Amino acid sequence: MSLYEASIRVKHECPYREISERHPDLTIREWPLSDCQVLEITAETTPTDALLDEIDRIGTVLHESADDDGYHVVTQSCLCSFEESVIDRFEAHNCLYQSPTIYRQGWEHYTVVAFDEADVRELLGDLRADRDIELLSKTSISEQQIPHSMLAPASQLFEEITDRQLAALQLALERGYYTQPRKTSLRELADQTAVARSTYEEHLRKAENKLLTNAGQYLRLVTATATGDPLEVEETRRTERAAD
Numbered sequence: 001m002s003l004y005e006a007s008i009r010v011k012h013e014c015p016y017r018e019i020s021e022r023h024p025d026l027t028i029r030e031w032p033l034s035d036c037q038v039l040e041i042t043a044e045t046t047p048t049d050a051l052l053d054e055i056d057r058i059g060t061v062l063h064e065s066a067d068d069d070g071y072h073v074v075t076q077s078c079l080c081s082f083e084e085s086v087i088d089r090f091e092a093h094n095c096l097y098q099s100p101t102i103y104r105q106g107w108e109h110y111t112v113v114a115f116d117e118a119d120v121r122e123l124l125g126d127l128r129a130d131r132d133i134e135l136l137s138k139t140s141i142s143e144q145q146i147p148h149s150m151l152a153p154a155s156q157l158f159e160e161i162t163d164r165q166l167a168a169l170q171l172a173l174e175r176g177y178y179t180q181p182r183k184t185s186l187r188e189l190a191d192q193t194a195v196a197r198s199t200y201e202e203h204l205r206k207a208e209n210k211l212l213t214n215a216g217q218y219l220r221l222v223t224a225t226a227t228g229d230p231l232e233v234e235e236t237r238r239t240e241r242a243a244d
Contacts, residue, residue: 044071
């Protein structure tokens with residue numbers, strides 16, 4: 001089974017794109033988190049006062065430096081809404097988004113991976129219906145070429161898991177609940193918290209379910225081009241070891 005990687009650039013109304021258009025020597029890289037964005041902004045020249053003012057309005061500055069190599073700043077921002085975003089359209093067409101989004105000279109650059117070439121064509125048609133878009137490249141990739149950057153950001157894996165559910169999951173992991181054989185039981189774990197066993201178990205099961213659901217699309221990517229049924233392969237290995 002082949003996978004397809006497509007690189008596209010898009011123009012639509014977004015504050016980060018507009019900043020890159022006003023400052024053409026600027027490059028903005030954006031990593032979306034569950035409730036904000038982390039931006040890395042670089043420029044080869046000394047930033048103007050106008051640019052510095054715009055960066056201040058973006059959000060909280062986490063790091064800033066300027067030297068002979070240019071200007072570099074990392075910010076955390078909630079400026080750009082992801083409702084009805086381009087990324088939502090990727091998911092609607094079964095295309096997996098690879099961060100970061102890169103903004104340069106008034107364009108937004110995206111990379112996606114799809115399991116079917118038809119999904120890429122349908123995505124491009126959808127985007128062209130209401131915005132400027134250019135397909136920069138589309139290539140078929142093999143299992144061996146799948147980049148490690150395709151792995152899910154932690155924020156996406158743990159999305160919608162509450163603090164109590166995360167705490168239950170972390171305690172179970174640290175106490176050896178998931179080792180074989182298990183080093184602890186649900187009752188012993190609950191005794192280390194301030195909640196009843198049934199309440200602790202509910203927090204843990206919900207965390208497990210959400211984690212597996214969030215990881216599902218990445219699991220599909222990892223196994224998409226694998227040869228053979230992995231369960232059958234493992235059974236064959238056990239049979240061979242028993243015969244030896």
